[in-house]
Amino acid sequence: ILNVEQSPQSLHVQEGDSTNFTCSFPSSNFYALHWYRWETAKSPEALFVMTLNGDEKKKGRISATLNTKEGYSYLYIKGSQPEDSATYLCAKERGSQGNLIFGKGTKLSVKP
């Protein structure tokens, strides 16, 4: 894997459904993996920053896992709500300077 890739590109779910997205990244030169939530016309908002292989983090109904050896991270949303509708970006941080390499994002739409 040469770039940060996210799948799926977009996702439409019903309110109450649980869902998950994938972020794949090159495992070399790994410093940290960031997840951001980006609503239209707003600023991207940090969800998680993870560094260690096997890391699991949780914030309310949203959780994330990290596998640095194989180069992937999963983001889970339990019981999706319409307010979860946003683009979810993952980014690999290569060094300590805040240089993030972003994926294209997964656009989530949650229908009431």
Place this chain on the structure above:
Amino acid sequence: EPEVTQTPSHQVTQMGQEVILRCVPISNHLYFYWYRQILGQKVEFLVSFYNNEISEKSEIFDDQFSVERPDGSNFTLKIRSTKLEDSAMYFCASVHVRTGVPGELFFGEGSRLTVL
């Protein structure tokens, strides 16, 4: 809650003109960044800035680009002679302290630049 603010929210300019995009990072933050997103593409790193100097820059950040922190609160991105391909959403970001533990970046809402 403290936030990163950017101005203008949208700027339209003619090719070859100079543009300055302004950012006010969160007040106790020490590291500052510019990123951009060309429509339909990924968000890309441009430059990081610490202690009044550039700490890292990407290949995109050529001689046409410059950054400055003129007065201790503003952080500006200047494009000297804009090209059509500079049309993008430009994001400013800041982070408190880089102490060897990665921290989340705080982003502004972006400045959309349209070059005609």
